[in-house]
Amino acid sequence: MIKLTHLGGEPFVLNAExxxxLEASPDTFVTLTNGDRIVVREPTDVVVDRVIEYHQRKNLLPPGISRPNAGAE
Structure with a gap:
C-alpha cells in the first residue's frame, strides 16, 4: 500500500498492485487494472518511488534499486 493525495487534498492509501x-498531463493520473482513473497531487516520479519502496518492503526488489535516471534531471 502507498500513501497518496487526491487533488482536493484528501490523503488515501492505494494498493500499489x-x-x-501513470500519466502526467500535467496532473498525475493513476490508471488502475480495473480501468478506474485517479488524479493525485504527487508527481509521477514520487508515485514511482513509492511503488519501488513498496515492492522493496515486500522483498520483491532488492534494496538499492531506484528509478532509472533518478537524479539526472
Missing amino acids: LIRY
Whole structure:
C-alpha cells in the first residue's frame, strides 16, 4: 500500500498492485487494472518511488534499486 493525495487534498492509501500505468498531463493520473482513473497531487516520479519502496518492503526488489535516471534531471 502507498500513501497518496487526491487533488482536493484528501490523503488515501492505494494498493500499489492495482496500478496499471501513470500519466502526467500535467496532473498525475493513476490508471488502475480495473480501468478506474485517479488524479493525485504527487508527481509521477514520487508515485514511482513509492511503488519501488513498496515492492522493496515486500522483498520483491532488492534494496538499492531506484528509478532509472533518478537524479539526472
